[in-house]
Amino acid sequence: MKKILILSLLIFTLVNFVAxxxxxxxxxxxxxxxxNIDNSWVSLSxxxxxxxxILIFTCNHCPYAKLYESRIIELQKEFGPKGFPVVAINPNxxxxxxxxxxxxxxxxxxxxxxxxxxxxDDENLFKAxxxxxxxxxxxxxxxxxxxxxxxxxxxxxxxxxxxxxxVHYVANAIESLLKNKMPEIKETKAIGCxxxxxx
Amino acid sequence: MYRLISVIFIFSIFSLCEAQNSIIRDVTVKxxxxxxxxxxxxxxxxNFWATWCQPCVxxxxxxxxxxxxxxxxxxxxxxxxxxxxxxxxxxxVPFIKDNKITHEVIMTIxxxxxEWIESIDKSWSGAIPATIIxxxxxxxxxxxxTDYIKIxxxxxxxx
Numbered sequence: 001m002k003k004i005l006i007l008s009l010l011i012f013t014l015v016n017f018v019a020x021x022x023x024x025x026x027x028x029x030x031x032x033x034x035x036n037i038d039n040s041w042v043s044l045s046x047x048x049x050x051x052x053x054i055l056i057f058t059c060n061h062c063p064y065a066k067l068y069e070s071r072i073i074e075l076q077k078e079f080g081p082k083g084f085p086v087v088a089i090n091p092n093x094x095x096x097x098x099x100x101x102x103x104x105x106x107x108x109x110x111x112x113x114x115x116x117x118x119x120x121d122d123e124n125l126f127k128a129x130x131x132x133x134x135x136x137x138x139x140x141x142x143x144x145x146x147x148x149x150x151x152x153x154x155x156x157x158x159x160x161x162x163x164x165x166x167v168h169y170v171a172n173a174i175e176s177l178l179k180n181k182m183p184e185i186k187e188t189k190a191i192g193c194x195x196x197x198x199x
Numbered sequence: 200m201y202r203l204i205s206v207i208f209i210f211s212i213f214s215l216c217e218a219q220n221s222i223i224r225d226v227t228v229k230x231x232x233x234x235x236x237x238x239x240x241x242x243x244x245x246n247f248w249a250t251w252c253q254p255c256v257x258x259x260x261x262x263x264x265x266x267x268x269x270x271x272x273x274x275x276x277x278x279x280x281x282x283x284x285x286x287x288x289x290x291x292v293p294f295i296k297d298n299k300i301t302h303e304v305i306m307t308i309x310x311x312x313x314e315w316i317e318s319i320d321k322s323w324s325g326a327i328p329a330t331i332i333x334x335x336x337x338x339x340x341x342x343x344x345t346d347y348i349k350i351x352x353x354x355x356x357x358x
Contacts, residue, residue: 022324063251132342133326157312160283166311189313191281193252194326194343 022130022152025186029055029140029147030128034089034119037106042087042117044140044147051083052177053147054170055138056155057121057131059092060108061099062193065134067159069112072135075155075170076116084139084174086116091126091134092196100196126195133192139173139183150177153188223280223291226305228315231279235333241273242354243333247307247319249281250294254344255328263301264347269354272334276302281327284308332357 023029033043047053054075058065076086094101102120109118129138139151151173156165173183226234235243246262248255265276278300282291287306295304309315316325320340323329330350332339334357341353 132324136324154313160285189316189323189325191249191309191313191316191325191327194254194328196254 022132023138023149025149025152025183027149029138029149030125032089032119032121032123032125034121034123034125035102036117036119037102037109037114038117042119047085047087047147048142050085050142052142052150052174053140054079054084054086054174055129055140056086056088056135057091057126057129057133057138057195058088058135059090059097059100059193060104061092061097062134064159064190064192068135068155069114071155071162073113073115078171079174080116082174082178084177088114088116088118089121089125090118091121091124091131093198096196096198124197126197131195133190133194135192137170139170139177141177151183151186154190157188159190223287223295223304223306225284225287225308226279227308228310228318231277231305231307232318235277235331236336238335240335241275242269242357244274244276244350244354245279245331245333246276247279247281247327247329247331249327250290251282252327256298258328258344258346259298259300261345261347261350263299265302265350269351270358272358274354278302278304279307280304281307281309334358 029044031044033041036042056072058068058072072086072088080086090100090105092100098104105118105120131138135155137151137153137155138149140147141150151170153169155170157167157169158165169185169188173185176183231245235245244262244265248259250256262276262278265274267274280291284306291306313325316323319331322340323342326342328344329340329342330345332350332353334354337357339353339357
């Protein structure tokens with residue numbers, strides 16, 4: 001009986017750990033198949049011909065996410081043609097935040113002119129990646145059989161105003177990958193909105 | 200006449216208090232850390248919040264419940280605001296006028312980039328709300344929402 005108790009406790013802790021741990025640079029990226037705002041399905045394997053993906057957990061309502069919308073559009077313009085397209089994923093539960101509902105994702109994308117897929121995460125994919133805030137970037141590198149994580153964190157070092165940005169983390173990381181080098185900075189942290197979900 | 204003077208007197212004390220409440224000091228992360236980590240018998244509870252963060256705003260009343268003394272120890276609650284520094288007058292000051300925050304509010308002056316986030320606690324991803332409790336060299340850190348009962352438990356675990 002005691003053994004079972006200890007074992008179940010161990011499994012519980014392990015499951016909990018797995019559920020909340022953030023991926024590390026170098027880890028294999030979990031696959032997905034999620035619904036896009038144009039009602040098509042988008043999966044990670046659709047991108048097997050690309051060099052990588054700029055995967056961004058973001059949403060409509062968060063002021064920090066809003067500050068980065070135009071910068072994400074620019075990332076797609078610059079790096080989409082170079083083999084690193086943007087895929088944005090909204091992980092928030094719209095029963096907790098109406099502004100993040102699927103219909104509001106469609107209208108926000110149209111209003112801002114999103115030039116990238118904007119997917120609804122209704123399967124808690126963010127937990128598999130260990131994303132915890134919006135916006136939260138996972139730069140993925142195509143390893144031919146799978147995608148690995150090359151960089152995790154913020155888009156740049158100055159959310160408030162793009163004019164004052166000194167270090168473009170994501171752009172620099174992609175430039176390194178394009179030269180067949182690993183990014184110098186593999187992980188950064190930034191203030192952001194917590195992801196809204198029911199426990 | 201006396202009554203009038205005392206009414207004016209009381210009124211001016213009230214307005215003085217109010218004036219003091221609206222003074223929000225700018226404090227660097229480094230100075231905040233020095234303050235809470237310095238040896239003392241005070242229990243420091245620091246809540247990182249912003250006016251734009253709805254779960255943060257929702258839990259302010261829970262922090263308001265924390266008394267200034269707990270089991271004979273002084274408790275100092277610091278509501279460390281993370282709105283942008285240049286939005287202090289435009290957003291934070293009016294917010295404080297409209298919402299009751301009983302404890303000290305500071306503007307947290309953060310350095311560029313996110314390294315300071317790790318200096319608070321390695322596990323913090325940067326999402327807010329987040330709360331750290333310091334007492335005599337020991338601390339407890341929590342990312343996410345909380346309530347008064349949990350805060351009390353965390354304080355208890357450090358005593």
